[in-house]
Amino acid sequence: MDDLGLSINQYSVFGSILAIGAMLGAGISGKISDFFGRRKAMGISEIICIMGWLSITFTKSAWLLNLGRLFTGCGVGLLSFAIPVYIAKITPKNLRGGFAALHQFVLSVGTALTYFIGAVVSWRILALVGIIPCVAQFLGLFIIPESPRWLAKIGLQNESEAALRRLRGENANISEEANEINEYIKNLSLVREGRILDLFQWTYARSLTVGIGIMLLQQFAGTNAINFYASSIFNEAGFSADIGAVVMAVIKIPMTILCVFLMDRTGRKSLLLVSVLGTCLGCFLVALSFSLQDLPQWKDYFTPLLVFIGITIYNASSGLGLAGIPWIIMSEIFPINMKGSAGSLVSLINWFSSWIVAYIFNFMMQWSSAGTFYIFLGICCVGVVFIAKLVPETKGKTLEEIQALMTQPFTHIV
Numbered sequence: 001m002d003d004l005g006l007s008i009n010q011y012s013v014f015g016s017i018l019a020i021g022a023m024l025g026a027g028i029s030g031k032i033s034d035f036f037g038r039r040k041a042m043g044i045s046e047i048i049c050i051m052g053w054l055s056i057t058f059t060k061s062a063w064l065l066n067l068g069r070l071f072t073g074c075g076v077g078l079l080s081f082a083i084p085v086y087i088a089k090i091t092p093k094n095l096r097g098g099f100a101a102l103h104q105f106v107l108s109v110g111t112a113l114t115y116f117i118g119a120v121v122s123w124r125i126l127a128l129v130g131i132i133p134c135v136a137q138f139l140g141l142f143i144i145p146e147s148p149r150w151l152a153k154i155g156l157q158n159e160s161e162a163a164l165r166r167l168r169g170e171n172a173n174i175s176e177e178a179n180e181i182n183e184y185i186k187n188l189s190l191v192r193e194g195r196i197l198d199l200f201q202w203t204y205a206r207s208l209t210v211g212i213g214i215m216l217l218q219q220f221a222g223t224n225a226i227n228f229y230a231s232s233i234f235n236e237a238g239f240s241a242d243i244g245a246v247v248m249a250v251i252k253i254p255m256t257i258l259c260v261f262l263m264d265r266t267g268r269k270s271l272l273l274v275s276v277l278g279t280c281l282g283c284f285l286v287a288l289s290f291s292l293q294d295l296p297q298w299k300d301y302f303t304p305l306l307v308f309i310g311i312t313i314y315n316a317s318s319g320l321g322l323a324g325i326p327w328i329i330m331s332e333i334f335p336i337n338m339k340g341s342a343g344s345l346v347s348l349i350n351w352f353s354s355w356i357v358a359y360i361f362n363f364m365m366q367w368s369s370a371g372t373f374y375i376f377l378g379i380c381c382v383g384v385v386f387i388a389k390l391v392p393e394t395k396g397k398t399l400e401e402i403q404a405l406m407t408q409p410f411t412h413i414v
Contacts, residue, residue: 003123010062012362015228017066018073019355021052025077026347030339032078038086038147041078046138049075053134056127068127075134077351081343084331089147090167092177093398094264100331101263104324105256111227112249119242148178152185180398196341204342207333207406210391211346214272214326217383219353221279222376223318225361226311232362236369237289237307238299244308251312252319259320267395268329271321273387278317280380285310287373310373326350332394335403 001011025045033041048071055068084100091099110133118126145167151160160181164174199208226233234244262271289306293299334342364372394402 004059004062004065006062008362008366012359014062014066014069015362016355016358017069018076019224019351019358021070021073021075022077022080022351023073023348023355024070025074025079026081026351027077027344029078029081029347030341030344033082033085033343034150034339037150038082038089039141039144041082042086043138043141045075045078045082046134046141047075048072048078049134050131050138053127053130056130057124072130073351077347080327080350081347084327085339085343086147088328088331089149090145092168094396096264096328096332098260098264100328101256101260101324104319105253105260107324108249108252108256108319112246112253115246115249119246149181149185152181157182196345199338199342199345204334204338204406206390206392207338207342210333210406211330211342212349213386214329214391215346215350216353217276217379217386218322218326219350219357220376220379221276221322221383222283222314222357222361222373222379223323224354225357226314228358229361229365230311232365233286233307233311234304236365237304239304239308244311247308248311248315251316252323255316255319256324259324263328264395267393268321268325269387269391269393269395272325272329272391273321273384275317275321275325276380276383276387278320279314279322280377280384282310282312282314282317283373283377283380285313287370287377290368290370290373293370329391329394332402333392333406 006014025048029041032044036044052068052071052073052075055064055071057068059065059068083103087100087103088096114126114130117129121129145163146159148160148164148167151157151163161174161178164178164181165172168174168177198204230245230248231241234241259271286307289303289310293303330343330346331339361372364375392402392405394405397405
């Protein structure tokens, strides 16, 4: 803001325009992944991200800064669909949740590193550092196999079995899994590729309700808003922004490690419930602290401490499930002929919600800091009921079994 002379409105645009880019990326993510494959879709994403980071690094004006942010958002929107789907497609059913949680763990490590580096270097250097993981993943794409299910879907049977053997090991018996994939693809060939409008049929009502519901919960509960504007929240409370942001990021790492170990033991639904209950507590502490800010001595001593504790609890709880599990569930609950369209729609809604919250957050904080977090608290409480009543447990089930579950009446899920 100081270097480029940004107003609060321009700062809010910069903070939220990543979500606009992600909406664009999410809107085409399913089709790109289905047409080019999951691996090439990730490569396209990284190229777009690199362009964005370079624009931010060398900008001298707000419009070029926002253009770079828009590009990185577009790349993230593509990745947010391609990576969870790729993980779901290549891992055995008994390890699928753990691998997906491991992905969230790596994201948490990357976030913590970003906060660490950002505390000691300028924002231009930080943007330049952002190119490094993009290049690393782009190069890594040359040595990882394509999804066996996607290869089988486009008729490359030999390549599908070769990719499956690479994933399972040369001495592994892949015949049963290969037959399972082939049978599913054979049945799929009898069904035409779904369009977004096809999702609005009773057959997909459960999947769509759950997919959209958990994405709305993730964003309107404040996950990205708190991540984007953590420093502003700590400044508002009178706590050190650098210390608070770094601790907030670091605490997420052990929680995501815990998520890796618990994902395929306790199940997605249980972890998500515990996670959202934790965010309820975190929001309550922050809201209460800001509510009592005008009391004598409260602002100087208790507000900074309680806000720090509340945000830390919120972020730790988010890392346990809310940050990552919605994407895992989304990648599991839609049939393969609808994954592209459903993934695009659900991701689009997620990022549109993120944009709304990210843009209005600073204005909400100006209106009422306590009120902002009481609103987040109310949404988290609604989320607890939604998860308990409607979200199915997908632990230990094949993708085919999950599809059978999602076509049952609502009463079988509740």
